[in-house]
Amino acid sequence: MAENKSILKVLAGETVAPPPIWMMRQAGRYLPEYRETRAQAGDFLSLCYNSELATEVTLQPIRRYGFDAAILFADILLIPEALGQKLWFVTGEGPRLEPIGLRKDYEALKNGDEVHDHLAPIYRTVGNLSTQLPEETTLIGFAGAPWTVATYMIAGRGTPDQGPAHDLKTKDVALFKAIIDRVTWATIEYLNRQIEAGAEVVKIFDSWAGSLSAEDFDNYCVDPIRKIIAGVKAEHPDTPVIAFPRGAGERYRGFHAATGADCVALDDGVSPEWAAEHVQPDGCVQGNLKSSHMVTGGQTLIDETRRIVEAFSHGPHIFNLGHGITPDADPANVQLMIDTVRGG
Numbered sequence: 001m002a003e004n005k006s007i008l009k010v011l012a013g014e015t016v017a018p019p020p021i022w023m024m025r026q027a028g029r030y031l032p033e034y035r036e037t038r039a040q041a042g043d044f045l046s047l048c049y050n051s052e053l054a055t056e057v058t059l060q061p062i063r064r065y066g067f068d069a070a071i072l073f074a075d076i077l078l079i080p081e082a083l084g085q086k087l088w089f090v091t092g093e094g095p096r097l098e099p100i101g102l103r104k105d106y107e108a109l110k111n112g113d114e115v116h117d118h119l120a121p122i123y124r125t126v127g128n129l130s131t132q133l134p135e136e137t138t139l140i141g142f143a144g145a146p147w148t149v150a151t152y153m154i155a156g157r158g159t160p161d162q163g164p165a166h167d168l169k170t171k172d173v174a175l176f177k178a179i180i181d182r183v184t185w186a187t188i189e190y191l192n193r194q195i196e197a198g199a200e201v202v203k204i205f206d207s208w209a210g211s212l213s214a215e216d217f218d219n220y221c222v223d224p225i226r227k228i229i230a231g232v233k234a235e236h237p238d239t240p241v242i243a244f245p246r247g248a249g250e251r252y253r254g255f256h257a258a259t260g261a262d263c264v265a266l267d268d269g270v271s272p273e274w275a276a277e278h279v280q281p282d283g284c285v286q287g288n289l290k291s292s293h294m295v296t297g298g299q300t301l302i303d304e305t306r307r308i309v310e311a312f313s314h315g316p317h318i319f320n321l322g323h324g325i326t327p328d329a330d331p332a333n334v335q336l337m338i339d340t341v342r343g344g
């Protein structure tokens with residue numbers, strides 16, 4: 001029964017001990033079974049659009065570790081592709097898109113409500129998962145936040161400082177805002193369909209929020225996320241939303257209230273003690289453990305895991321990493337982290 005799922009309890013504001021646990025990028029290259037299925041699919045994007053195989057890789061970490069949540073296997077860059085932008089992945093390097101730099105590129109994009117045919121396989125994956133997951137496991141859908149997605153749409157690739165997006169914001173703010181608005185609209189559409197297909201929680205990833213300063217943070221991180229949450233809650237008032245403004249630092253404070261998020265995901269740039277004092281009083285928090293502990297393991301992993309569990313033990317908390325697990329992680333360290341959280 002949905003009411004017995006620990007993640008849903010915590011997202012409703014309950015304190016649960018030990019805290020429920022899942023991991024960003026839990027279906028990924030550190031798992032041999034993922035590498036095998038990915039090879040079968042051919043490449044990363046083919047895996048995302050193959051509902052059977054995407055279902056399989058989503059289930060793999062649940063079978064291996066019994067996490068409390070499964071996150072849909074897909075990617076934040078499927079939205080630009082659904083809007084009509086060309087997307088491909090270069091193995092070992094990352095995503096490539098045909099960059100949007102001119103008004104005519106923007107005008108060629110589809111409307112926010114014209115993405116569904118392209119995204120139909122993703123909705124099928126969500127539907128498969130909602131019938132195949134163990135009953136105690138919560139299904140999380142997701143999308144990228146408009147700023148982070150726009151940084152890839154404008155640069156055509158990942159960039160260390162999101163320079164091309166910052167440049168467009170300075171040179172042609174009207175075009176920049178139009179891109180943000182188009183992604184915001186498409187994202188509301190996309191998340192609502194994921195929920196209708198069976199997602200019980202949705203998460204919004206703003207991986208590059210940290211490079212927005214002063215009012216840009218309010219205008220292009222907080223405001224689009226607030227609009228997306230309002231658009232989701234208008235259709236699905238009971239579906240909890242997790243927001244991840246990575247690199248927000250001090251600006252994690254007040255983020256629940258500013259956006260309407262039920263849970264705020266923390267990177268490893270803030271201490272758990274600071275976040276317990278300044279962020280958790282406003283609602284559930286998630287995350288914070290450095291991903292590198294999944295590579296290095298040992299007593300430090302145990303100590304840091306215990307420190308986070310203890311710091312957040314007085315309020316709603318979902319145990320997670322501060323960012324995605326990396327391909328060089330040791331699957332045994334993931335088990336050690338879980339045993340530490342669950343066993344004390």
Ligand SMILES: Cc1c2[nH]c(c1CCC(=O)O)Cc1[nH]c(c(CCC(=O)O)c1C)Cc1[nH]c(c(CCC(=O)O)c1C)Cc1[nH]c(c(C)c1CCC(=O)O)C2
Nearest residue numbers: 024025026027028044071072073074075076094205207324
């Ligand atoms: C920025 C971003 C992307 N994608 C995502 C973000 C936001 C979160 C973050 O900051 O990490 C989100 C994402 N990407 C993926 C998921 C699936 C669910 C999960 O297990 O967390 C999620 C939630 C699969 C993936 N997305 C990607 C992989 C690796 C692809 C492979 O198998 O080769 C996976 C499992 C590829 C990807 N996708 C993206 C990049 C930059 C890359 C290349 C970098 C890399 O290789 O890790 C865009």
